[in-house]
Amino acid sequence: xxxxxxxxxxxxxxxxxxxxxxxxxxxxxxxxxxxxxxxxxxxxxxxxxxxxxxxxxxxxxxxxxxxxxxxxxxxxxxxxxxxxxxxxxxxxxxxxxxxxxxxxxxxxxxxxxxxxxxxxxxxxxxxxxxxxxxxxxxxxxxxxxxxxxxxxxxxxxxxxxxxxxxxxxxxxxxxxxxxxxxxxxxxxxxxxxxxxxxxxxxxxxxxxxxxxxxxxxxxxxxxxxxxxxxxxxxxxxxxxxxxxxxxxxxxxxxxxxxxxxxxxxxxxxxxxxxxxxxxxxxxxxxxxxxxxxxxxxxxxxxxxxxxxxxxxxxxxxxxxxxxxxxxxxxxxxxxxxxxxxxxxxxxxxxxxxxxxxxxxxxxxxxxxxxxxxxxxxxxxxxxxxxxxxxxxxxxxxxxxxxxxxxxxxxxxxxxxxxxxxxxxxxxxxxxxxxxxxxxxxxxxxxxxxxxxxxxxxxxxxxxxxxxxxxxxxxxxxxxxxxxxxxxxxxxxxxxxxxxxxxxxxxxxxxxxx
Amino acid sequence: xxxxxxxxxxxxxxxxxxxxxxxxxxxxxxxxxxxxxxxxxxxxxxxxxxxxxxxxxxxxxxxxxxxxxxxxxxxxxxxxxxxxxxxxxxxxxxxxxxxxxxxxxxxxxxxxxxxxxxxxxxxxxxxxxxxxxxxxxxxxxxxxxxxxxxxxxxx
Numbered sequence: 001x002x003x004x005x006x007x008x009x010x011x012x013x014x015x016x017x018x019x020x021x022x023x024x025x026x027x028x029x030x031x032x033x034x035x036x037x038x039x040x041x042x043x044x045x046x047x048x049x050x051x052x053x054x055x056x057x058x059x060x061x062x063x064x065x066x067x068x069x070x071x072x073x074x075x076x077x078x079x080x081x082x083x084x085x086x087x088x089x090x091x092x093x094x095x096x097x098x099x100x101x102x103x104x105x106x107x108x109x110x111x112x113x114x115x116x117x118x119x120x121x122x123x124x125x126x127x128x129x130x131x132x133x134x135x136x137x138x139x140x141x142x143x144x145x146x147x148x149x150x151x152x153x154x155x156x157x158x159x160x161x162x163x164x165x166x167x168x169x170x171x172x173x174x175x176x177x178x179x180x181x182x183x184x185x186x187x188x189x190x191x192x193x194x195x196x197x198x199x200x201x202x203x204x205x206x207x208x209x210x211x212x213x214x215x216x217x218x219x220x221x222x223x224x225x226x227x228x229x230x231x232x233x234x235x236x237x238x239x240x241x242x243x244x245x246x247x248x249x250x251x252x253x254x255x256x257x258x259x260x261x262x263x264x265x266x267x268x269x270x271x272x273x274x275x276x277x278x279x280x281x282x283x284x285x286x287x288x289x290x291x292x293x294x295x296x297x298x299x300x301x302x303x304x305x306x307x308x309x310x311x312x313x314x315x316x317x318x319x320x321x322x323x324x325x326x327x328x329x330x331x332x333x334x335x336x337x338x339x340x341x342x343x344x345x346x347x348x349x350x351x352x353x354x355x356x357x358x359x360x361x362x363x364x365x366x367x368x369x370x371x372x373x374x375x376x377x378x379x380x381x382x383x384x385x386x387x388x389x390x391x392x393x394x395x396x397x398x399x400x401x402x403x404x405x406x407x408x409x410x411x412x413x414x415x416x417x418x419x420x421x422x423x424x425x426x427x428x429x430x431x432x433x434x435x436x437x438x439x440x441x442x443x444x445x446x447x448x449x450x451x452x453x454x455x456x457x458x459x460x461x462x463x464x465x466x467x468x469x470x471x472x473x474x475x476x477x478x479x480x481x482x483x484x485x486x487x488x489x490x491x492x493x494x495x496x497x498x499x500x501x502x503x504x505x506x507x508x509x510x511x512x513x
Numbered sequence: 514x515x516x517x518x519x520x521x522x523x524x525x526x527x528x529x530x531x532x533x534x535x536x537x538x539x540x541x542x543x544x545x546x547x548x549x550x551x552x553x554x555x556x557x558x559x560x561x562x563x564x565x566x567x568x569x570x571x572x573x574x575x576x577x578x579x580x581x582x583x584x585x586x587x588x589x590x591x592x593x594x595x596x597x598x599x600x601x602x603x604x605x606x607x608x609x610x611x612x613x614x615x616x617x618x619x620x621x622x623x624x625x626x627x628x629x630x631x632x633x634x635x636x637x638x639x640x641x642x643x644x645x646x647x648x649x650x651x652x653x654x655x656x657x658x659x660x661x662x663x664x665x666x667x668x
Contacts, residue, residue, distance in 0.1 A: 082628035087564035204608030221593035227546035235553040264629035436563035
């Protein structure tokens with residue numbers, strides 16, 4: 001049963017990739033889906049790429065181990081689904097249209113009129129992506145092995161081949177529509193398992209009492225790790241959500257900006273459904289162990305596999321395993337797309353090499369007929385070249401991730417840990433605040449991105465090699481996020497005399513709309 | 514309104530910094546969660562205020578929603594800090610210990626319902642109207658027309 005559902009799932013992904021590749025003709029199609037995505041696919045795709053395999057495996061494991069503390073990782077979703085549209089969505093979508101932007105660093109470059117800020121943010125994104133892709137491909141290998149029983153290494157390469165099949169040909173267009181398919185699968189699987197989880201424990205009150213009999217703190221408001229850890233999770237995951245490039249990038253793709261009106265509502269409903277498993281399985285398995293009906297798990301990550309194998313029908317288990325693969329693949333494909341865009345578009349631009357978009361802007365202003373013709377031809381050539389390079393870098397990044405996934409488990413885990421915090425500390429100040437505050441300056445943006453990048457790498461590495469010890473309740477990502485935000489505001493205030501002259505009229509119009 | 518957002522954001526960041534400093538330096542560690550809860554809420558409220566701000570325009574529905582939502586979040590985080598930790602025999606609310614249920618209702622449910630509904634309700638007047646969009650698109654339409662005429666002359 002598992003194998004049949006698994007094969008059907010992978011065939012569906014490949015079919016969507018084939019369909020999308022036939023519709024991908026330009027670099028704009030490849031990187032921003034031709035700005036043609038409707039509201040519902042957009043919201044479901046955003047949900048699917050927000051949630052990685054962590055929501056299905058690591059998250060329930062953390063709830064099993066820490067109780068309510070881990071719930072603070074997903075609790076900010078009550079705010080962030082709307083805050084994303086409120087703070088980022090409208091302005092990114094409008095700026096994307098006015099300036100024909102294709103990447104998140106593009107927006108930073110346009111906002112501050114600064115190729116340096118654009119290039120630096122692209123480097124930060126690339127550093128974060130390497131770890132994320134490696135970790136997720138490893139997780140994908142584990143899931144493929146669980147479904148087909150082929151072993152970890154073949155599992156990694158089967159997963160990688162499927163990813164390549166739809167990401168390279170169809171780019172982000174394939175990514176979006178596989179995300180929609182995968183997001184629906186995740187939501188259905190999660191909701192069904194949640195019902196089984198409550199049923200297996202005799203209802204929420206019975207589950208609570210069973211867990212309390214073993215350790216009352218687990219179901220207390222802050223869980224087993226206490227208020228500081230819980231609140232640190234809340235702070236980092238709430239504020240950090242505004243700096244996740246694979247989600248922010250999707251705002252460019254929405255066909256009609258006024259459709260943003262219903263995005264928070266749809267995203268919220270989709271997110272609630274997809275996160276039910278996160279909490280339900282964690283507490284249900286903990287209650288089972290507390291009652292003595294099962295031995296303690298050797299690793300918290302076994303919570304979901306244990307529950308699926310012992311408490312749900314085989315078909316549902318197969319559906320969830322496919323849902324896990326879906327969550328992983330949708331996140332990786334989004335990262336591959338923005339990584340390829342950083343390498344083909346943002347970093348060359350930081351070094352003064354303009355692409356097709358810049359030529360398009362010049363064509364609109366040109367008066368001489370010969371200039372217009374020359375620019376149109378140059379645009380077509382540059383566009384074809386960008387599309388080709390985008391596909392090539394997608395292959396390179398995906399293969400690099402697959403090779404990294406075969407490295408030592410601790411190295412992969414280390415690289416995977418700091419991605420979220422790195423994106424938060426480097427992108428939230430310059431992007432989320434910068435697009436909404438006309439007092440922000442180029443100097444502030446560059447200083448905050450550099451601070452976030454250097455501090456995250458230095459502190460995470462020092463903590464990993466045990467050079468420093470961070471006390472419980474303080475996280476590296478929390479520290480770096482606060483520091484980079486303070487640096488951004490302080491440097492912007494100190495250089496505020498430059499703020500007005502760094503804002504182009506069209507960017508100011510977007511910020512004031 | 515933008516200034517209010519930045520002040521809220523900055524004071525929130527200083528409060529979060531104070532919380533981390535309390536733990537790192539081992540000074541007044543009991544106060545740290547209170548600083549962190551208040552600071553995190555203020556940072557998020559500051560970001561929401563910045564996002565809602567529009568030059569020369571009032572955004573009464575969004576402002577009221579921000580006030581209501583983040584008051585709820587602050588209360589939801591501070592009330593459980595003030596309450597004693599629940600024991601195994603304490604009362605349950607909706608199947609959860611009382612402080613846990615209060616936290617989930619005020620931090621989770623209230624903004625989850627309020628924010629997206631208020632955003633949709635106020636969208637035309639306070640977020641993005643057809644007129645706003647037309648005004649923003651006017652300069653690029655004009656540039657496209659110029660480029661189109663030049664292109665036709667080339668043919």
